[in-house]
Amino acid sequence: MALKVGLIVGREWSFPPAFIEEVNRRNEGVTAEFVQLGAPRMDDPSEYAVIIDRISHEVPFYRTYLKQAVIQGCTVVNNPFMWTADDKFFGAALATRLGIAHPKTIVLPNKEYIPGIVHDESLRNLKYPLDWEAIVEYIGLPCILKDAHGGGWKDVYVCRTMRELIDNYDQSGLLTMIVQEFIHWDHFIRCICLGQDEILPIKYDPRERKYHVEHAHMGEELGRRVVDDSRKLVRALGYDMNSMEWAVRDGVPYAIDFMNPAPDMDIYSLTPHYFDWVVKHMADMAIDLAKNPRPQVRELKWEDLFAGSRHSAEMVGGAAVLGSGSLPPVAAPAAPSVAGSGSASSARPAADPGDAPDAIVRAEAEEGHA
Numbered sequence: 315m316a317l318k319v320g321l322i323v324g325r326e327w328s329f330p331p332a333f334i335e336e337v338n339r340r341n342e343g344v345t346a347e348f349v350q351l352g353a354p355r356m357d358d359p360s361e362y363a364v365i366i367d368r369i370s371h372e373v374p375f376y377r378t379y380l381k382q383a384v385i386q387g388c389t390v391v392n393n394p395f396m397w398t399a400d401d402k403f404f405g406a407a408l409a410t411r412l413g414i415a416h417p418k419t420i421v422l423p424n425k426e427y428i429p430g431i432v433h434d435e436s437l438r439n440l441k442y443p444l445d446w447e448a449i450v451e452y453i454g455l456p457c458i459l460k461d462a463h464g465g466g467w468k469d470v471y472v473c474r475t476m477r478e479l480i481d482n483y484d485q486s487g488l489l490t491m492i493v494q495e496f497i498h499w500d501h502f503i504r505c506i507c508l509g510q511d512e513i514l515p516i517k518y519d520p521r522e523r524k525y526h527v528e529h530a531h532m533g534e535e536l537g538r539r540v541v542d543d544s545r546k547l548v549r550a551l552g553y554d555m556n557s558m559e560w561a562v563r564d565g566v567p568y569a570i571d572f573m574n575p576a577p578d579m580d581i582y583s584l585t586p587h588y589f590d591w592v593v594k595h596m597a598d599m600a601i602d603l604a605k606n607p608r609p610q611v612r613e614l615k616w617e618d619l620f621a622g623s624r625h626s627a628e629m630v631g632g633a634a635v636l637g638s639g640s641l642p643p644v645a646a647p648a649a650p651s652v653a654g655s656g657s658a659s660s661a662r663p664a665a666d667p668g669d670a671p672d673a674i675v676r677a678e679a680e681e682g683h684a
């Protein structure tokens with residue numbers, strides 16, 4: 315019986331039929347089709363050897379199902395466990411640990427929290443107020459403020475002054491934001507990375523948000539470094555389908571945005587030239603993974619990355635550093651608390667809504683996760 319590759323997609327129109335046709339056309343004992351889901355059971359075997367997931371960042375039901383599919387031996391591209399764990403601050407730390415140039419980055423506590431979080435009771439682990447002077451001194455100006463979980467260029471702000479930084483932060487609501495050094499680049503590259511091995515560096519203009527077909531856009535040395543750094547990062551992340559952005563300043567490629575597990579594969583933005591490359595290599599990868607399954611649950615090889623000493627990490631401006639001692643006591647609420655399970659007569663503070671749905675998850679532009 316033929317091995318099956320399933321495709322889960324949103325409204326993108328050009329990549330899905332081209333991919334399905336390409337896999338089926340090869341006649342390699344592997345067929346491709348759109349996945350059809352009703353209400354899966356916990357022990358359902360996976361019909362698919364491989365599933366290509368292009369949209370679970372916007373349809374959480376798919377992610378929930380895909381984790382079960384991994385347990386049943388399906389190879390999911392991309393690994394739903396890693397995708398669930400990634401964020402831009404983690405990415406900054408990972409790239410830095412790998413010795414890859416990355417703009418200086420700080421993560422900020424949220425401006426706001428979900429209802430039920432009482433600031434002076436629930437947030438005892440947070441220092442307040444933030445030391446904005448130290449943050450700006452470390453990062454420099456202008457700086458970038460962006461959503462740690464963002465995509466599609468949403469909630470990305472260039473801040474020229476500390477006032478602008480604080481004003482934008484004050485508007486960030488429930489998002490967890492990072493502050494980042496602004497890289498004044500003279501060259502911008504976006505790499506399409508497939509199968510943790512194939513790296514296609516393309517000249518990209520972020521102002522126009524456009525790829526340019528220009529084969530000699532990089533010198534040999536820069537080209538090699540961009541490809542090597544992309545491969546190193548993509549292997550650490552374990553993403554089989556990804557795009558990575560590099561901003562080059564003084565000949566050094568800085569990793570800007572490299573966790574795009576549902577990269578743009580539209581024929582108009584990629585251009586037909588790179589679109590054909592993507593369809594061909596996606597088909598190669600899917601067929602290969604169907605025939606040579608990979609035990610995905612053992613894939614997150616992070617212990618190699620995190621072997622460094624806890625004390626070697628540079629402590630920065632106080633912003634990322636927790637206080638060294640014990641937690642401050644909770645002030646007993648003067649009045650019955652507003653939320654949770656604390657009884658009105660007890661001095662126990664209200665329970666935090668730890669099991670509340672993640673209010674931070676927000677819709678991202680479907681085609682724009684890259």
Ligand SMILES: Nc1ncnc2c1ncn2[C@@H]1O[C@H](COP(=O)(O)OP(=O)(O)O)[C@@H](O)[C@H]1O
Nearest residue numbers: 417464465466467468494495496497520571684
């Ligand atoms: N540190 C930075 N220095 C210079 N430009 C940046 C920096 N971070 C982001 N940008 C610009 O903003 C764009 C969007 O930011 P990015 O991190 O890619 O967010 P998203 O994940 O929403 O696409 C990038 O393509 C780049 O042009």
Ligand SMILES: [Mg+2]
Nearest residue numbers: 466467571684
């Ligand atoms: Mg981007």
